[in-house]
Amino acid sequence: MSVLEQLITKLPKTELHLHIEGTLEPEMVMALAARNGISMPYATSQELAAKYEFGNLQEFLDLYYQATAVLVVEQDFYDLTWAYLLRCQEDNVVHTEIFFDPQSHTDRGVSFETVVKGITRALEDAREKLNIESKLIMCFLRHLPESSALATWEEAQPWLSLIDGVGLDSSERDFPPSLFERVFAKAREKGLKVVAHAGEEGPSDYIVQALDLLQVDRIDHGVRITEDDALMDRVAQEKVALTVCPLSNTKLCVYDDMAKHPIFTLLDRGLRVMVNSDDPAYFGGYVNENYRALVTSLNPSSEQIIQLVRNSILASFMSDELKAHWL
Numbered sequence: 001m002s003v004l005e006q007l008i009t010k011l012p013k014t015e016l017h018l019h020i021e022g023t024l025e026p027e028m029v030m031a032l033a034a035r036n037g038i039s040m041p042y043a044t045s046q047e048l049a050a051k052y053e054f055g056n057l058q059e060f061l062d063l064y065y066q067a068t069a070v071l072v073v074e075q076d077f078y079d080l081t082w083a084y085l086l087r088c089q090e091d092n093v094v095h096t097e098i099f100f101d102p103q104s105h106t107d108r109g110v111s112f113e114t115v116v117k118g119i120t121r122a123l124e125d126a127r128e129k130l131n132i133e134s135k136l137i138m139c140f141l142r143h144l145p146e147s148s149a150l151a152t153w154e155e156a157q158p159w160l161s162l163i164d165g166v167g168l169d170s171s172e173r174d175f176p177p178s179l180f181e182r183v184f185a186k187a188r189e190k191g192l193k194v195v196a197h198a199g200e201e202g203p204s205d206y207i208v209q210a211l212d213l214l215q216v217d218r219i220d221h222g223v224r225i226t227e228d229d230a231l232m233d234r235v236a237q238e239k240v241a242l243t244v245c246p247l248s249n250t251k252l253c254v255y256d257d258m259a260k261h262p263i264f265t266l267l268d269r270g271l272r273v274m275v276n277s278d279d280p281a282y283f284g285g286y287v288n289e290n291y292r293a294l295v296t297s298l299n300p301s302s303e304q305i306i307q308l309v310r311n312s313i314l315a316s317f318m319s320d321e322l323k324a325h326w327l
């Protein structure tokens with residue numbers, strides 16, 4: 001194993017951009033479909049996995065939402081989350097901040113309670129049995145109207161003690177952050193952390209909107225910030241983190257080659273960027289695999305790798321005490 005490989009494997013890491021529904025591996029899709037008596041248009045997990053070629057974000061999302069239909073009862077959400085946490089243990093991820101998409105379940109008749117109980121029971125078990133800490137972030141689907149986000153916010157009220165933050169995800173183009181100003185203000189008033197996907201496929205102006213209108217604590221993706229020099233200076237100055245997802249960006253054709261990925265350019269300009277897996281079951285790997293892909297294509301120094309890992313700790317929502325422990 002190379003020195004960099006060893007560093008990647010051995011360093012205790014945090015993950016800040018991970019959709020729990022995006023950890024649904026093809027084998028689990030088929031197993032849960034059988035368990036819940038749901039028919040899928042695929043005969044085998046190999047047949048499903050063969051569909052994982054995407055030309056853009058929307059092509060991925062269409063398949064991702066289709067697969068979530070196999071998640072029905074609380075145990076399904078537990079099993080999904082537990083399987084991801086076991087992968088965290090393998091990759092030496094000691095703290096993870098997990099997104100979930102309640103609307104993709106409640107719109108199918110699965111209750112908010114079922115989803116949140118299944119996920120948080122696994123998170124609690126991981127705290128006790130695996131020593132893995134976590135935060136939970138509820139995302140609003142931006143392709144649905146504001147009224148649906150507001151209704152979801154109301155449904156979440158009995159469960160707020162289990163939820164640490166809100167986010168904004170799904171189809172980015174034509175769905176600017178400005179549409180969700182009111183629901184984000186409500187979340188901030190309740191003391192929740194707020195994040196938003198911006199500048200993944202959408203223009204860098206959506207990053208500005210997320211900062212100024214939603215007042216986010218972090219930007220998810222944010223790679224299209226490279227189109228705006230002044231914004232790069234601002235984000236560096238304000239130490240706003242960008243939760244970058246390298247394999248996601250190449251799988252969804254934001255870059256046609258990992259060699260063109262700007263993560264180290266951004267890092268060297270002083271931006272707080274780090275490495276995350278986004279939807280690892282669909283994009284070809286969990287967090288260590290994302291680091292390895294960067295090493296293979298971009299030949300970083302060990303100092304750069306260490307800085308990415310440190311940035312992830314600094315940008316996390318863990319306590320200052322825990323940050324000091326891991327730094």
Ligand code: ES4
Pocket residue numbers: 019022057064169170171197200248278279
């Ligand atoms: C997502 Cl990669 C990505 N972008 C936007 N929304 C998402 N939901 C799940 N994965």
Ligand code: ZN
Pocket residue numbers: 017019169197220278
């Ligand atoms: Zn994402």
